[in-house]
Amino acid sequence: MPNLAWYSHEICFWHDPGSGSGYLPVGPGIEPLRQFAVDPDLRRAEGLVKASGVMDRFTPVTPTPATDEDLMLVHTPEHIGRVEAASALGSGDAGVYAHVNYHSAQAARLAVGACVQATEAVLDGWADRAYCLVRPPGHHAEPDRAMALCLYNNVAVAARAAQRAGVRRILVVDWDVHHGNGIQRTFYEDPDVLYVSIHQEGLFPPASGLVGETGVGAGTGATLNVPLPAGCGHEAYLAVVDRVVTPAARTFAPELILVAAGVDAGGHDPMGRMMCTSRTFHAMTTRLCHLADELAAGRIVFAHEGGYSAWYQPMLILATVSAIAGLPEPQDPFLHSLEHLPGQRLRPHQTRVIEHLAAHHPLLNSTRDHDGRLADQAR
Numbered sequence: 001m002p003n004l005a006w007y008s009h010e011i012c013f014w015h016d017p018g019s020g021s022g023y024l025p026v027g028p029g030i031e032p033l034r035q036f037a038v039d040p041d042l043r044r045a046e047g048l049v050k051a052s053g054v055m056d057r058f059t060p061v062t063p064t065p066a067t068d069e070d071l072m073l074v075h076t077p078e079h080i081g082r083v084e085a086a087s088a089l090g091s092g093d094a095g096v097y098a099h100v101n102y103h104s105a106q107a108a109r110l111a112v113g114a115c116v117q118a119t120e121a122v123l124d125g126w127a128d129r130a131y132c133l134v135r136p137p138g139h140h141a142e143p144d145r146a147m148a149l150c151l152y153n154n155v156a157v158a159a160r161a162a163q164r165a166g167v168r169r170i171l172v173v174d175w176d177v178h179h180g181n182g183i184q185r186t187f188y189e190d191p192d193v194l195y196v197s198i199h200q201e202g203l204f205p206p207a208s209g210l211v212g213e214t215g216v217g218a219g220t221g222a223t224l225n226v227p228l229p230a231g232c233g234h235e236a237y238l239a240v241v242d243r244v245v246t247p248a249a250r251t252f253a254p255e256l257i258l259v260a261a262g263v264d265a266g267g268h269d270p271m272g273r274m275m276c277t278s279r280t281f282h283a284m285t286t287r288l289c290h291l292a293d294e295l296a297a298g299r300i301v302f303a304h305e306g307g308y309s310a311w312y313q314p315m316l317i318l319a320t321v322s323a324i325a326g327l328p329e330p331q332d333p334f335l336h337s338l339e340h341l342p343g344q345r346l347r348p349h350q351t352r353v354i355e356h357l358a359a360h361h362p363l364l365n366s367t368r369d370h371d372g373r374l375a376d377q378a379r
């Protein structure tokens with residue numbers, strides 16, 4: 001059985017973007033309630049994992065904050081300064097819809113630290129698989145800009161740290177319902193980091209994550225976007241994993257897999273319009289762990305990203321980490337109602353993006369020459 005490590009820190013749960021509604025701060029027409037990414041919900045998720053007994057399979061690790069040296073693997077000093085300054089003031093926007101409180105700068109450093117240290121633990125062989133329950137999320141944060149609840153790009157910094165440690169090829173899979181524009185931008189010209197994003201077409205950021213965005217220069221072919229139409233459920237997501245992610249990963253041959261494992265494609269999430277269930281996240285996670293076993297000596301790190309259903313997020317995280325531990329799907333009291341809604345079956349309009357990618361994406365229609373570089377057979 002693989003060695004499993006669990007990274008979380010209490011201070012991550014103290015990050016709070018302040019009073020507002022949904023994703024907007026209090027302002028004209030917006031009553032005080034709470035913004036998303038306030039995380040009593042995440043602490044509740046950790047509670048469910050503990051109560052279920054699944055936490056006992058993991059070795060808990062308390063991360064240390066990422067250093068400036070770590071953060072600057074991806075971010076500019078000016079960006080780090082803006083996050084620190086806004087947080088020191090106790091409130092305000094550190095970028096674009098990236099509000100903070102007094103604890104946010106430290107929480108964000110701990111979130112990055114968790115992902116970097118989990119990656120290093122997996123590379124050292126201390127752990128095989130790791131899960132990072134972190135806040136704030138990261139995949140929208142760009143090198144020079146905090147964005148959409150994300151202050152630093154946790155997974156992107158972890159990938160750069162793996163490269164610093166000598167890893168040549170890294171696969172990043174991102175199944176958060178939004179497009180990870182920050183991860184894509186970081187690695188858009190890098191042939192050694194394959195970024196695969198499965199997201200709801202046109203959701204956020206606007207006009208980001210199109211099928212035609214496949215990388216530039218040396219990085220051409222090392223970005224793979226799967227923008228799915230709203231309403232996709234269990235079968236559509238598994239079809240993408242089986243028909244896009246798996247063959248792309250086998251061609252790319254990563255030495256490490258990182259997963260931006262948001263759960264906002266869940267069927268009760270207020271920020272997305274997808275239909276995934278605990279079974280979906282359990283099945284996708286199992287497949288990714290098996291891919292890591294096949295291709296990357298078992299080395300895989302999962303980091304939480306989005307997830308905004310107060311009642312369903314804990315169950316989706318439990319399903320994810322149960323699969324990491326090789327355990328069966330958890331008993332999910334919400335499963336019955338979600339599986340009886342229309343939309344769990346794969347529909348023809350959903351397969352179109354898969355078929356398009358299979359026909360046109362350089363990585364899905366290519367072989368490697370003996371130097372390990374991608375060679376497009378279609379040309």
Ligand SMILES: [Zn+2]
Binds near residue numbers: 177178262305307
């Ligand atoms: Zn998201």
